[in-house]
Amino acid sequence: QTSFLTPPVGFALFYLKGVCPPEIKLIDIYRGVVPFIILQLIGLFVIIIWPELVTWLPAYVYK
Numbered sequence: 001q002t003s004f005l006t007p008p009v010g011f012a013l014f015y016l017k018g019v020c021p022p023e024i025k026l027i028d029i030y031r032g033v034v035p036f037i038i039l040q041l042i043g044l045f046v047i048i049i050w051p052e053l054v055t056w057l058p059a060y061v062y063k
Helices: 011-019 026-049 052-061
Strands: none
Touching: 011 026, 026 052
């Protein structure tokens, strides 16, 4: 998911640029997605630090 919002790929960013009015620059779109990228990275680090958050349900079901 993060790869759709970050360069060099950034498919979602280029799509947004294509549908936005001409006065919105690509740099404005880049600045706008920074909070979302930060939230995704925080979520990723939380899962790396505490993998039990995502493995407790399968472990509970298969007991």
